[in-house]
Amino acid sequence: MAARRITASSINWSSLAERVPPNQKSNFQAFKSKSDVYLRSVIANPEEAPKIDWAYYKKLIPIPGLVDKFQSSYDALKVPYPTENLTPQIEVQAKETKAEIERFIKSSNDRITEYNKKIAHLKSLLPYDQMTMEDYREAFPDEALDPINRPTFWPHLPEDQLGYKPKDAPPSDH
Incomplete structure (x- = not known):
């Protein structure tokens, strides 16, 4: 190249x-x-190194063949241009990154769809200031207080109930 x-x-x-x-x-x-x-x-x-006037040095230097030796050595010298070998690695990395971006976009679109469904559900409900406790229990059966089927103790928080185990607690042996 x-x-x-x-x-x-x-x-x-x-x-x-x-x-x-x-x-x-x-x-x-x-x-x-x-x-x-x-x-x-x-x-x-400059794009190229300046040309050497070998005839001038042949006239100036009295030792026969010395300038010719330097000239042949100079003309034989070729500085190699470094080879480029990183493009395949960069292309592989670009493909991996593109695939990762596509996965992120797909998962983001899935989350957006799910959130839009939740928003549509919330918009279909009565406004909270107009809801009764029965309306709230119908809209959110898992979160509403149900004193008949699932009685709880005041202040009705999960950590204040009997048998509560924190999520990060180690499993018990008994």
């Missing part, structure tokens, strides 16, 4: 800035300024 000359940033900074939370704006600005400084330093340098 041949190296290509960087002449402009390929990052859409304004689009990226829209996604940065307010508490991270200063970090984002610092990152952008570092990126801009790097880009300016790359653009300030």
